[in-house]
Amino acid sequence: MDSHLPAGPKDKSEVGKPSRATQLFIVWKKLRKSKLSVVGFGIVLFISMAALLAPIIAPYDPEWTGRARRPPSMEHVFGTDGRGRDMLSLVMYGARVSIFIGLATVAIELILGVAIGMIAGYFGGMIDEILMRITDVVLTLPTMMMLIVAISMFSVRGVHVIILVMGLLGWPFLARVVRSEFLSIRETTFVEAARSMGATSWRIIMRHILPNILSSVIVIATMDIPWYIFYEATLTFLGFGDPQSASWGVLLQLGYPKMQHSWWIITFPGLALLFTSLGFNLFGDGLRNALDVKVRE
C-alpha cells in the first residue's frame, strides 16, 4: 500500500552526496533492475546462509545415523543415505565445504591473476612477453587432466591440495583480462596526468588503474566460484577427491551406486550444485551492469 503513495519530499539526509554506504545502495538499486540477477543474488544468499548456519539450523548432526535409505518424508526432508545419515543436513554441511573450496580457490586465482596481469600490462615490453608466454603455456594445459595428474602426485589427499592445484591452474584467463585492461587504461590522459603530478608507478597501478578494472575482476571472480565447486565435485566423483571431507562431490560419489533404487541420495546434492552455479552466474551477470559507473540507474 505504502508503495503506491507519491514520493514525498526526501529526507534531508538524501540531499548530500553519496557516502560509501549509499553507494552500495546504488549498486543494489541497479542490480534490482534485472529480475534474474535478484534471483541469482537470492540463491547465493540462501545457500551461503544455509552453509554458515548449518550447525544451528540443520535438523540432524551429519554424523547422526538412523535407518538407511529412507525416501524423503516429513522426518527426513531429503531422505537418508546408505548409512542412514540425514541428507538435508549432509547437503547443508556439504555447502560449507564446497563454498569454502570455491572461495579459497578464487582467492588464489585473484592473487596470481591480478598480480601477473597488472605487471605484464603496466610495464609491457620484455616483462610482458615473458609473463604472457607463461600464461599461454598454463592456458593450453588441459585442466581436468592436469588436475588429476597433479593431485595424484601428492601423497596427501586433502581439500587443501585440490584448492592449491586448482588455484595454480586457474589464473591465466583472469591475468589476460587484467593485462588487457591495464594496457588500455595506462594510455589514458588521467594516468598521464597522475604521472605529471609526480605519482609513482606503484601508486598509479594501485590507485589509478586497479580501481578502474575492479568491476571486471569482481565479475570474473564471482563467475569462477561455481566453476571451482564443479571441478572439485567432478574430481571427487571420479575418485580423486578427499573422502574425509563432506563436499557435494563426495555425496554424489557415495550416492551414485545407489541411484537405481534411491534417487534422492544423488539428486539433492546434484540440485544444490546446479542452483549454486546458476545463482553465482546470474548474480555475476547482474553485477557486471550494476558495478559499471557509466551505466546510470
Add this chain to the structure above:
Amino acid sequence: MNETLLNVNDLKTYFFIAEGAVKAVDSVHLKIGVGEVLGLVGESGCGKSTMALSIMRLIRHPGKIVGGEIWFEGENLLSKSEGEMRKIRGGKISMIFQNPMSSMNPVFTVGSQIAEAIKLHQDAQKHEVREKVVEILGKVGIPSPSERVKDYPHEYSGGMLQRAMIAMALSCNPKLLIADEPTTNLDVTIQAQILELMRTVRKEFDASILLIGHDFGVISELCDKVAVMYGGKLVEHADLATIFKEAKHPYTQALLESIPRLDVETERLRIIPGSVPQLINPHPGCRFCPRCEYAKEICSKEDPPLIEVGQGHSAACFLYGSIDKPNHQRK
C-alpha cells in the same frame, strides 16, 4: 629583463620505431623567464606536445631524449634521477592536458584527486588538505566548492573539469605551468572563461606558463612571447607584438595570413600548400623548404641555424643573416 626560469638548450627527442628515428624535437632552444608566458605554436605533429613531455621527462618508450639540456632553476632536469623528477613533477612544474573529460580518474571524486596531489608533495593534516582543496576549487571558480569536492568527474561539465585540472596543477604552487592546448576541446564561451582564469592564475600564483596551442587567437590573449615550431624545429621566436607585426620566417608569415581577420579585407584566406613533413629521416635542409615559396637551392641542402634578426627576435631561415643572403622576393 627578469631572470630565466627554464632554459631548454639544444633538446633532441627522438622516437625510435621500426622505420627509423622520428625526430619529433630536433635541436630546440627555448627560454622562459620568471613570471613569463610563452606561447608555443605549430600545427599538429610538429612536436609541441613532445616538447612539453620532454620538459616533464615523461617521454615513454619508444621515445627518448637523446641530447641537450633542460635547465630549470639552475639545475639540469636531464641529469636528475627518477625519484628527484617525481618531486619536481606536480611540485615545481605541473601540467594540464587538452582533454579535460578524460584527465580525471572516473572512479574517484574530484576532491580526493586534488587532495592526493597535495599529499604527494606536502606534509599536511587531513583536515588541512580538505580545506586547501575547497579553497583552491573556489579560487578557480567552481561554484559552491565545499559541495562539489565530493562530486565524481562525470558530474562535472567539461569547462568545470578543466578548472578542476587547473586547480590540481596549481595545488602545490608550481613555478612553471605547462598547458597543452588547454582550450582545444571546449566550446568558445568556455574557452574564453578558461583563458580568463589562466590570466588570473598568472597574477595570483605568480607562475610562468608554457602555453601550447595551434590557435593564434588563444596565444595572443595570454602570451608575452611566442615560439613557432615546424617539423620538430624551432623556426621563430619573438615577442607577441613582434610576431604579429613583423614575422620573419616564411612559415610564420603564412600561418598568420591563414587566420581570419576583421581588420584586413581578403577574398580568401591563405592556405599553405603541401602537408606536414615526415619526421622519419628528414632531408638535411630546412624542414619547411618543400612548402616554402622563397625556397632557394641552399634551403634543401643545409639546415638554417636560428639567428638573431632583431631585438629579442630570432628566426631560422636563410633569407636573413649573413650566410649567403638570398633575395627577398616572391617568386
